[in-house]
Amino acid sequence: MAVRHEVENLIRRGNIFYWRARVPAVFVHCRPGTRLSLSLHCSDHRKAQMIGRKLNTRLAELKMNSKDVMTTKKQLQILFEHVRDEEIERLNDISTMAKRNGRGGDVVEMELDLEVGWACQLLAKFGTRSELILEGDCPGLTYLLKNGVPASHVDAIRANYRGELSTARSPGFEDGIRRLIYHFEIEDTALNRERAMSKMFEGRAAALLDIDERHELVDRTSSEFTGGGRANRSVIEKKTVELEPAAASSLRLAKVSKPAPKETDIPEAPEIAYLELSPRTAPPTENEALGIQKPSQRMVAVADFEQECEKLIANMGEEWTAETGRDAMALVRMFKSVLVEHGVEHSGQVEQYHIGLLRQHFNDIPTDWGRSSRMRIMSAPELRAKGHELRKAAEASGADAKVGLAAGTIRKHFGNLQHFLKHLKGHGFEIENWTFEGLRPRKSKAGDIRHQQYKPKPEDIAPIFASPIYTGSQDHLRGKRRKTGKHVFHDSLYYLPILFTYLGPRRKEFAGLAVDDIAKDEDGYVILLRTNGIRRLKTAQSKRLLPMPDELVRLGFLDYYQAIKGLGYEALFPDLFSDKTENDPGDRFYDTFTPVMRSALGEKMWERSIHALRHGMADTLKQAGVPSEVIDDISGRLSEGSETNTRYTNPAGLPLMRSALKHYPIITSTIEPKPLRLLPWIENKQPPPWAREGKK
Numbered sequence: 001m002a003v004r005h006e007v008e009n010l011i012r013r014g015n016i017f018y019w020r021a022r023v024p025a026v027f028v029h030c031r032p033g034t035r036l037s038l039s040l041h042c043s044d045h046r047k048a049q050m051i052g053r054k055l056n057t058r059l060a061e062l063k064m065n066s067k068d069v070m071t072t073k074k075q076l077q078i079l080f081e082h083v084r085d086e087e088i089e090r091l092n093d094i095s096t097m098a099k100r101n102g103r104g105g106d107v108v109e110m111e112l113d114l115e116v117g118w119a120c121q122l123l124a125k126f127g128t129r130s131e132l133i134l135e136g137d138c139p140g141l142t143y144l145l146k147n148g149v150p151a152s153h154v155d156a157i158r159a160n161y162r163g164e165l166s167t168a169r170s171p172g173f174e175d176g177i178r179r180l181i182y183h184f185e186i187e188d189t190a191l192n193r194e195r196a197m198s199k200m201f202e203g204r205a206a207a208l209l210d211i212d213e214r215h216e217l218v219d220r221t222s223s224e225f226t227g228g229g230r231a232n233r234s235v236i237e238k239k240t241v242e243l244e245p246a247a248a249s250s251l252r253l254a255k256v257s258k259p260a261p262k263e264t265d266i267p268e269a270p271e272i273a274y275l276e277l278s279p280r281t282a283p284p285t286e287n288e289a290l291g292i293q294k295p296s297q298r299m300v301a302v303a304d305f306e307q308e309c310e311k312l313i314a315n316m317g318e319e320w321t322a323e324t325g326r327d328a329m330a331l332v333r334m335f336k337s338v339l340v341e342h343g344v345e346h347s348g349q350v351e352q353y354h355i356g357l358l359r360q361h362f363n364d365i366p367t368d369w370g371r372s373s374r375m376r377i378m379s380a381p382e383l384r385a386k387g388h389e390l391r392k393a394a395e396a397s398g399a400d401a402k403v404g405l406a407a408g409t410i411r412k413h414f415g416n417l418q419h420f421l422k423h424l425k426g427h428g429f430e431i432e433n434w435t436f437e438g439l440r441p442r443k444s445k446a447g448d449i450r451h452q453q454y455k456p457k458p459e460d461i462a463p464i465f466a467s468p469i470y471t472g473s474q475d476h477l478r479g480k481r482r483k484t485g486k487h488v489f490h491d492s493l494y495y496l497p498i499l500f501t502y503l504g505p506r507r508k509e510f511a512g513l514a515v516d517d518i519a520k521d522e523d524g525y526v527i528l529l530r531t532n533g534i535r536r537l538k539t540a541q542s543k544r545l546l547p548m549p550d551e552l553v554r555l556g557f558l559d560y561y562q563a564i565k566g567l568g569y570e571a572l573f574p575d576l577f578s579d580k581t582e583n584d585p586g587d588r589f590y591d592t593f594t595p596v597m598r599s600a601l602g603e604k605m606w607e608r609s610i611h612a613l614r615h616g617m618a619d620t621l622k623q624a625g626v627p628s629e630v631i632d633d634i635s636g637r638l639s640e641g642s643e644t645n646t647r648y649t650n651p652a653g654l655p656l657m658r659s660a661l662k663h664y665p666i667i668t669s670t671i672e673p674k675p676l677r678l679l680p681w682i683e684n685k686q687p688p689p690w691a692r693e694g695k696k
Helices: 047-067 074-098 107-126 138-146 151-168 171-185 190-209 246-255 303-317 323-340 352-363 380-397 407-426 445-452 458-466 492-502 507-511 549-554 557-566 586-604 609-623 628-635 642-650 654-661
Strands: 002-004 010-013 016-022 035-039 518-521 524-529 545-546
Touching: 010 047, 016 138, 035 524, 074 107, 074 190, 074 518, 107 138, 107 151, 107 190, 107 545, 171 190, 303 323, 303 407, 303 557, 323 352, 323 380, 323 407, 352 380, 352 407, 445 609, 458 492, 492 507, 492 586, 492 609, 507 586, 545 654, 549 557, 586 609, 609 628, 628 642
Parallel strands: none
Antiparallel strands: 002 010, 010 016, 016 035, 518 524, 524 545
16 A cells, blocks of 8 residues: 655655656646656655656656746747738749749739739638628728728628638637637637737738749739829738747747748739638648658548558458458448549548548439449449439339438448558558547447347248258259249258258358358267358357257258268358359358248248347247347357357356257247158259359
8 A cells, every 4th residue: 555755745654655746737748647657666755756856847847847948929929920921832833833824923813812912811810700891980991001902802892701700710720719718828818819810810811921032923002902103012020039048849840830921912813712720731740850850641632542451451461351351342332433633643632521422322222232243333323323213203103212322231341441541550651530420320329229120030030941851842943943843952942941941041151151160069960060161250249059850850951961071061051152253152142042931921021030030939948038149159259248158158058058949849840751862953963053153
């Protein structure tokens, strides 16, 4: 236990002394109430007293001097010079582009600068609380005329003044001023905020009114601002301040600032979008003060975004499944199309605005755009046009338009976009800071999630096992399997619905089983769910050992397993694979089994039909009193909320699982076992009749 010592901030823990002081409130970088804690690495109380007193003295000096590193007046002068120099650089860029476009000696360019400069000068002199009308006996008009501003330009200056004033009164302006004075280590008070605002407008005015070098090609006699034989006299007094030695950081700021420019009596019109109050560049570092330039950031062309996405997918390695990689690539292609539509050429031009455009794009495209190969290659405008077409057709028929992505899908896309932008930033490409606040749909609450998926009861599922798949169909071809006949074939369509019903796995987990994933223990046959040569597992907890349902054994599954193994197949359900293309076995099963379910259930068919079987199994076991932790272990989920579940125990063992699964009623007892009969093309090891040429 810590024991306080007679010296302030000095405490003893055991034999060691510590100095523990509260951080002064003037250090705004630290949260209120924050403490410093420093081990003195000594047990001698006299030595600890000496060190503690020295540290207390140093802390007091820092507290007293933190605001006196440079007087507020000098700090404001540095702020003025920074804003002025930033504006001069921007105006020089504009002037260079004007020369490139053939307007290097255009008097209009000069007058625009002067008009905006005088508008900024009015705000610097009169502040933002009063509103000048620049008519009659308005003091603002008197000030302009007194300083030689031509009356013919007052209307233009008034328009610019109102625009600047509107921006200065916007909600975010004062926050920008706070950031600016914090950046220049000025104490945040109402008085200093007003001073900083005045200096900011004064700095802009100084840059705008300094036209000597920027508009040296202009014939001064052609403008009322500078013509008529009047000499160019500076209306804004040159402010030269000799800085006294101060804190090193402040000296560096003063050292790199440019000499105060001359200012002439002429105004201009700034872009409202420029009024970003946080400085674009950080205060000069030691290297910059010494003339060592920071290398400029690289940019990646929008045309190369897909290539960068491929690198991201490769970097993620086994953390991402192939499906996740495809989703990320689809998102990048969509984002690229939106950027191209709005003229963005490289990463340095990507702004928060463009992420907002992508969010709106999600609302206006067909819901199933990803399922159509034709729509996947459409541009962003074409996709939105297709969405508009679907909306009009739906309005005409009174149906719901399948337009706009679901909230969960949008969240997934934004997650992939965040990964991609972090990838670009991490590799040194210039990317503006972004946020998804206000764009990403909120995550569904736990109470809402519970009701999102229908959980079929055993009696809801039972009609499926009275379909022609189990009683007899006309033939092995897809369409004839749903028609009543005398043929029963043993394949994925026969066995997987039974496995899904009694064990509740994920679709691809069982569709992608290998022959080697069937084994036997002392109590019977088991199914090993693990990564194999066909597919990976979704999560670490997806790897598990499940008991084979007794009904599966009764219906001849072991004979089927031996036959497939004897034919040399790697996959346990080879009818779900093609030798011509890379296909998802889970998707293939979905395509063939969903029509069977629809025929058997009719209007009682539920949404997300196959995945609902997983929910139905879990719900049935829970209602029978099986602990949730055991259900999660069977389903391959991780029970959270308890260290016992996640850290101190292994998943439920086979005996416990077998006991739990007995609580699910037998709903396949009406199925009569039939002699094993494989699909003809499986038995003859021929290509599947549904296979199409493609990439393998």
